[in-house]
Amino acid sequence: MHTNYRALATPGVQGLQPYQPGKPIDELARELGLDPAAIVKLASNENPLGPSKKALAAVSAAAADLCRYPDGNGFNLKQKLAGRYGLSSGQITLGNGSNDILELAARAFVSCDDEVVYSQHAFAVYPIVTQALGARHVKVKARDWGHDLEAMAEAVTDRTRLVFVANPNNPTGTLAGKSEVKRFLQRVPETVIVVLDEAYCEYMVGDDMPNGVEFLADHPNLIVARTFSKAWGLAALRVGYALSSVELADVLNRVRQPFNVDALALAAASAVLDDEHYLELSREVNRLGIQQLEAGFDELGLSWIPSQGNFVAVDVGRPALAIYEALLREGIIVRPVAAYEMPDHLRVSVGLEHENARCLLALKRVLGN
Numbered sequence: 001m002h003t004n005y006r007a008l009a010t011p012g013v014q015g016l017q018p019y020q021p022g023k024p025i026d027e028l029a030r031e032l033g034l035d036p037a038a039i040v041k042l043a044s045n046e047n048p049l050g051p052s053k054k055a056l057a058a059v060s061a062a063a064a065d066l067c068r069y070p071d072g073n074g075f076n077l078k079q080k081l082a083g084r085y086g087l088s089s090g091q092i093t094l095g096n097g098s099n100d101i102l103e104l105a106a107r108a109f110v111s112c113d114d115e116v117v118y119s120q121h122a123f124a125v126y127p128i129v130t131q132a133l134g135a136r137h138v139k140v141k142a143r144d145w146g147h148d149l150e151a152m153a154e155a156v157t158d159r160t161r162l163v164f165v166a167n168p169n170n171p172t173g174t175l176a177g178k179s180e181v182k183r184f185l186q187r188v189p190e191t192v193i194v195v196l197d198e199a200y201c202e203y204m205v206g207d208d209m210p211n212g213v214e215f216l217a218d219h220p221n222l223i224v225a226r227t228f229s230k231a232w233g234l235a236a237l238r239v240g241y242a243l244s245s246v247e248l249a250d251v252l253n254r255v256r257q258p259f260n261v262d263a264l265a266l267a268a269a270s271a272v273l274d275d276e277h278y279l280e281l282s283r284e285v286n287r288l289g290i291q292q293l294e295a296g297f298d299e300l301g302l303s304w305i306p307s308q309g310n311f312v313a314v315d316v317g318r319p320a321l322a323i324y325e326a327l328l329r330e331g332i333i334v335r336p337v338a339a340y341e342m343p344d345h346l347r348v349s350v351g352l353e354h355e356n357a358r359c360l361l362a363l364k365r366v367l368g369n
C-alpha cells in the first residue's frame, strides 16, 4: 500500500504551485562549468551594492551570542522603526522577511472559502498564500499593467476578508498615486483588511509619492508591509515588518512564531537604519541603472514598462522563455514572468553599471538585432 500524502494535504495545499525563485548564481555556475564570478544575476531584485558595512559589523558583533535565543520582541529594531516613522512600538510587527508578514495577515484573517482580492500581474506570493488557505481568489484585471484600484474596491463583497495591493508592484514596477490609494482606502469597508505592500517604496522617484504610513491614522484596517531585503540590502537575512494600528499588530503578533526574526537579522537591520548614506547610494545607483536599462532597451527597439522599483519589465516581442534560456548560456540570469501572465516579458533587476551593460549586450546578441 502506498499512501498518497499529497491527497492527505488540505484542499488548498493540494493545489499549491511552489514559488519559483530567481536561479541562484552557484546553480548556473555548476550547470555551465563557469566561475560564479563570471555570472551576472539580475533576477531577484537584490541590492547590487553588497551589504552596508555597518550591517556587516553588527552581524559580526552579534555572532558572539549565537548560543542565545534572539529578542522575540525585537525591542531595539522596533524602537528605531517607531522613531523613524513617528509611530509607537506597539504598531509594529516584525517578520521573517515581509513575505512572513503577508502570510501572517492572511493566516490571521482569512478562512477557507473567504475571498482575497488582488490584481492581475501582482506579486506571486498573494495567490500562493490565498491558495494555501483554501480561500477564493478574486483576481482583478490590471489596467495598463498596473492595479486598477477602482475595480479592486468594486470587487470587495461581504465575503472579502483581505485585499493585497503592491505599490510599487513587482514584476511590473507600476505605481498607484497617492490620491488613488487614498480613494481606494476610503471605499474599502473597515472590516476588510488591506495589506499595502511597499517593498520598493524607498526607490520611488517623484513628488508627492504615496506613503502608507500617512494613511494609518485614518485606517485601522490597514497593514503596511515593508522590507530590509531590497533598498536596505539585507535579503539573505530575512527581515521585514508591518506597520498598522495597535489592534492589528496585536493580532499579527499572536500568529507569528516567537522567534521569527533571528538575532543576526535583528542586529543588521537595526544597524543599517543608521546608514542613511547606504540608502542614498542605493537609490542613486538604482536611478541611474533604470535609465541605463531603459535607454538600452530603446536602442534594441524593445518596449518596457516604466518602473518605480529596482527592476524593469521588458517586452522582448516573442515568447520570452527562449530568450531567458539563451541569456543563461551567456552567463546572465534574469527572470521570466510567464507565470504572471506576461509571457513576452522578462524582468531585469537593476545591477551595477557594468552588469547592466553586460546584460544589454547579451540581450542584443541573443535577439540578433
Ligand SMILES: *Cc1c(COP(=O)(O)O)cnc(C)c1O
Pocket (backbone or CB within 6 Å): 045, 096, 097, 098, 099, 100, 123, 166, 169, 170, 197, 199, 226, 227, 228, 229, 230, 235, 238, 239, 240
Ligand atoms: C521582494 C518583495 C517582497 C519582500 O520580500 P522579503 O524578502 O520577504 O521581504 C514583498 N513584496 C514584494 C512585492 C516584493 O517584490
